[in-house]
Amino acid sequence: MHRWTDPSQTPESLRSSVATFGNFDGVHLGHRAVLARLLAEASERGLPSVAVTFDPHPATIFHPETLELIAPGRLRDELLETTGIDGLLVLDFTQEFAQQTAEEFIVHTFVETLGVKAIVVGEDARGFGRGYTGDVSTLTALGEEHGFDVVVLDDLGNGERWSSSAVRRHLAAGEMAGASAILGRPHRMTGTVVHGAHRGRELGYPTANLATDSLGLIPADGVYAGWLTRVAKPTDDPERTLPAAISVGTNPTFDGTLRTVEAYVLDRTDLDLYDEEVTVEFVEHIRPTLRFDSVEELLEAMAGDIEKCRQVLASIVPS
Structure with missing residues (x-):
């Protein structure tokens, strides 16, 4: 083109x-x-x-x-x-x-x-x-x-009119299935991985934090099952597109104020993604963002989130 x-x-x-x-x-x-x-x-x-x-x-x-x-x-x-x-x-x-x-x-x-x-x-x-x-x-x-x-x-749609406005409404509500049905693919964001507070790494779940100037509409706060794609990798590289748990929000358990998008690649603690351009795709909303009373409660919830993400992604081929 x-x-x-x-x-x-x-x-x-x-x-x-x-x-x-x-x-x-x-x-x-x-x-x-x-x-x-x-x-x-x-x-x-x-x-x-x-x-x-x-x-x-x-x-x-x-x-x-x-x-x-x-x-x-x-x-x-x-x-x-x-x-x-x-x-x-x-x-x-x-x-x-x-x-x-x-x-x-x-x-x-x-x-x-x-x-x-x-x-x-x-x-x-x-x-x-x-x-x-x-x-x-x-x-x-x-x-x-x-x-x-x-x-x-003719005007097009399958039950719901296909429009950008409808996609925005679904994303604002965390309705990934509704957004995907109109987009014909999972919603995605692209940005550079930057350093965050490193809390995920300290908790055993290192995350790739997207820069604040990343491209793509940020969906509703919450935890999502999805994919992380390393843009510079060849399309046939098995390390290019990886299953991920994606968190959107302000980390209320730690009194955070900055809204971030961060992705944990399932079962991987060995990846160094800093300064890489990545794309994250949001497949399914797992739960809303919650404030936990202790780190132990947070870790228990995160373990459950990851298991749900694993189940969601097991039968899906990344786009």
Whole structure:
């Protein structure tokens, strides 16, 4: 996948394309359905497939306090690459950019820059252009005027509508099954392992603490069964993806105040993961964060947590 940010640097090999656009936060099953149709349309026409997205997310410009992203920036782009699209144009979203009318955005980005022959969208495509006025009918009219087709997919979902908002609600409630059902995979975070208070090591359960600038939405506080992946390891290395118990919270037993994400690789005390980039995937919520009256009670709970994690992960193949 070719990724670029400057429309004037669009490769000639990606012009006369089939395209789509959106925020793609989480790259959930709804997004993937649109992208699968994009690939099919491009293949039928013998043209390259291009997705257009924005950085930062438009909502973070206008309402920065209201939105936590499921998979921001690089995480989103890596997930988009797995779909098999040929190109990803990441546009710099600014206040000035937002002043374009819907027509100006479509004509400049898709007609002039990409030379599109078709644009693929979901039926809920709306809110693009100044004043959030652009929708499917706008696209259809512009397609007739400028000579491109508009392919619209029906609203998608299996009982619950597939949307980034729904994923955020599930994650905020610790509902990993609900989030995974929409994402089509376990929710994940990626970051560098940093030094923490080393309490886990002192207790016999050394943990990999993710840096505070890690990418990915932090789910509800609690203990989760999941996977820890060492990003730099080859995909066929048995030491790459390992079963883990993941803790999210402030460590109330020790009067902690900083909210952290830390993962204990099951039955491993020999790993030195400091400064490594890792991905943690949240498979199942085991229990909420609790304050214990003694270290002994905490250790007893941790032993139970680890056994539950082992049982949950025993029959699951990591994604």
